[in-house]
Amino acid sequence: MGKYVKKVAFLVLVLSLFVAVLFLVQKEKNPASHLPKITVSTFALYDIVKHIGGNNIKVEMVIPFGVEVHSFEPTPKTIIEIQKSRLFLYSGADLEPWVSNLAQGENLRDMSRYVHLIEPEEASDDEEHHHHHHNAVDPHYWLDVDNMILLAKKVMSELMVIDPQNSALYQKRAESYIQGLTDLDAAYTKRLQQCKVRSVILHHNILGYVAARYGFAVEPLTGLSPDALADAQTMADLSKSIKEKGIKVLFFEAFVSDRMMHSLASENGIEIDYLEPLANITASQAKAQMSYVEGMQSNLEKLARAMECE
Known part of the structure; x- marks a missing residue:
């Protein structure tokens, strides 16, 4: 009988140790x-x-x-x-x-x-004739x-x-x-210092701060709102800018419709590309653990190519 009690006590001890170790492992797995x-x-x-x-x-x-x-x-x-x-x-x-x-x-x-914070008017001198919420902060x-x-x-x-x-x-x-x-x-200062084209056309103005910091102009299709619709005059003005400034690439942003930008690019026979707004990223980018710096580096490469920087 004594041997049986000892055996049960031993098994209880082993089980208790197992449960304790399992608890610690689970805690470590979910710190x-x-x-x-x-x-x-x-x-x-x-x-x-x-x-x-x-x-x-x-x-x-x-x-x-x-x-x-x-x-x-x-x-x-x-x-x-x-x-x-x-x-x-x-x-x-x-x-x-x-x-x-x-x-x-x-x-x-x-x-x-x-x-x-800057007002939209501070971002670029070339934006004033486009659709903005002039009383809003960028x-x-x-x-x-x-x-x-x-x-x-x-x-x-x-x-x-x-x-x-x-x-x-x-x-x-x-x-x-x-x-x-x-x-x-x-890196931005160096790459964008000497560029043949000093103006960027994109869907809605996510680049106001970037343009102000590194000295180029931004001409957006819809101002600060990604949901706004451009009128015929804005489309005509941007087509004129494309020709006068030698712009070869238009930009839209992830998470917004690229339909109008594709139409503008097609009418003018030029390319279209997208930029990372970095207010959010896609699920696949998150899974790949993309960082803010990586997103900004991607934008820099695309801007430098579009602006024909040395």
């Missing part, structure tokens, strides 16, 4: 379960938090990959996820009008308050490297408040991330 959760609205913000937060922060985009940011409307489940997160970082500058319907909790951060500020650096610094400080014991890690990662942005800025 994000106990991490501070940050929700964000755009890919640019997601990229910053992902790189600076590393494996110490759980970050989720409330706008699914592959969805056009301008037309997104949150579900009740999305709103609950925002409310439950430690921080919700959104782009602001009227990019996400649905945010105004949320209960304004202490976890909400309008990131446009920490960057330099919301595409994340395409300005300086603004991304400001955002990175703000994210770093927020993470330090949430998780002070890892402050040194966040500072180190932020410095590395900012260095990557500085290198990106240097």
Whole structure:
């Protein structure tokens, strides 16, 4: 009888150890379960938090990959996820009008308050005769490297408040991330310095900040709104610019219809290509873990080719 009891006790001990090891393994497999959760609205913000937060922060985009940011409307489940997160970082500058319907909790951060915003008129002298919302602020500020650096610094400080014991890690990662942005800025400055063509025609104006920073003009088909329709006069004006300025490539952006740009390109016998707006990326790009810097580098190569830069 004593041998039986000892055998049962041994089996119970072995089983307990097995369960304990299994628990630790499962915890290791899912370390994000106990991490501070940050929700964000755009890919640019997601990229910053992902790189600076590393494996110490759980970050989720409330706008699914592959969805056009301008037309997104949150579900009740999305709103609950925002409310439950430690921080919700959104782009602001009227990019996400649905945010105004949320209960304004202490976890909400309008990131446009920490960057330099420009009016559409500041972006390019050649845009004035096209369709703009002249009283609106250009919301595409994340395409300005300086603004991304400001955002990175703000994210770093927020993470330090949430998780002070890892402050040194966040500072180190932020410095590395900012260095990557500085290198990106240097690459843009060098590649776009001497170009035969100094004007870019695209569907809606995502390049206002880029053009202002690197000294070229932007002529959009529909201004700041991707959903606006161009009239016949705008199409005629752009055709005239194509001929006068020697433009050989037109651009549209991912997530918007390229129908009108294809029509304009076909009428003028020139090429069409697309740029990464980086407010969001496709599901396949997310699976491949494309970064903000990689998206900007892709845009640079296409711009340099279209503008015939040395």
